[in-house]
Amino acid sequence: MAGTRAAIRYAKAVLSLALSEKKADKVNNDMILIADTIAQNKDLADMLGNSVVKSEAKKGALLAIFPKLNTISNGLFDVLIANKRIDILNEVAQQYTILFDEQNGKQIATVTTAVALTKDLEKKVLAKVKALTSKEVQLESIVDESILGGFILRVGDKQFDASISNKLNKLKREFTLN
Numbered sequence: 001m002a003g004t005r006a007a008i009r010y011a012k013a014v015l016s017l018a019l020s021e022k023k024a025d026k027v028n029n030d031m032i033l034i035a036d037t038i039a040q041n042k043d044l045a046d047m048l049g050n051s052v053v054k055s056e057a058k059k060g061a062l063l064a065i066f067p068k069l070n071t072i073s074n075g076l077f078d079v080l081i082a083n084k085r086i087d088i089l090n091e092v093a094q095q096y097t098i099l100f101d102e103q104n105g106k107q108i109a110t111v112t113t114a115v116a117l118t119k120d121l122e123k124k125v126l127a128k129v130k131a132l133t134s135k136e137v138q139l140e141s142i143v144d145e146s147i148l149g150g151f152i153l154r155v156g157d158k159q160f161d162a163s164i165s166n167k168l169n170k171l172k173r174e175f176t177l178n
Contacts, residue, residue: 010076015027026070031100034066034069122139150163
């Protein structure tokens with residue numbers, strides 16, 4: 001939790017600097033690349049989180065892996081290393097992308113269903129979410145059979161749980177209270 005709050009603060013600072021220098025799009029592309037690379041490479045994530053590996057080695061590895069990053073993105077490496085927080089680089093990159101999308105009126109909606117969404121149902125969900133938020137929405141679909149049926153819709157920090165497992169849990173709580 002504390003790492004996430006710190007990541008948000010760093011991401012806000014980087015976004016503010018990138019916006020003032022009119023390089024927010026380029027930095028966003030860098031942050032997407034960084035987040036994807038760290039997520040796909042367990043060795044890199046382990047190395048960044050390893051306190052035995054010296055900061056200079058971590059910085060050297062990052063500069064070798066990402067040779068064509070924007071100066072703002074490279075500056076982030078320096079700041080995180082100086083503050084001994086390079087282990088949260090992946091979270092900072094992810095948070096930057098979220099903040100960048102919010103800045104540009106885009107939002108991600110996550111729909112969890114027991115079975116895969118059909119294209120028709122996906123269009124209906126997108127239309128409903130767009131009507132509720134009045135923002136451009138990107139739909140992310142997750143299949144989780146444990147919800148049994150129905151759906152769970154999460155947009156930003158709001159969640160609407162219309163899953164059968166949630167309804168069964170509510171009934172269970174009602175019966176145990178009486």
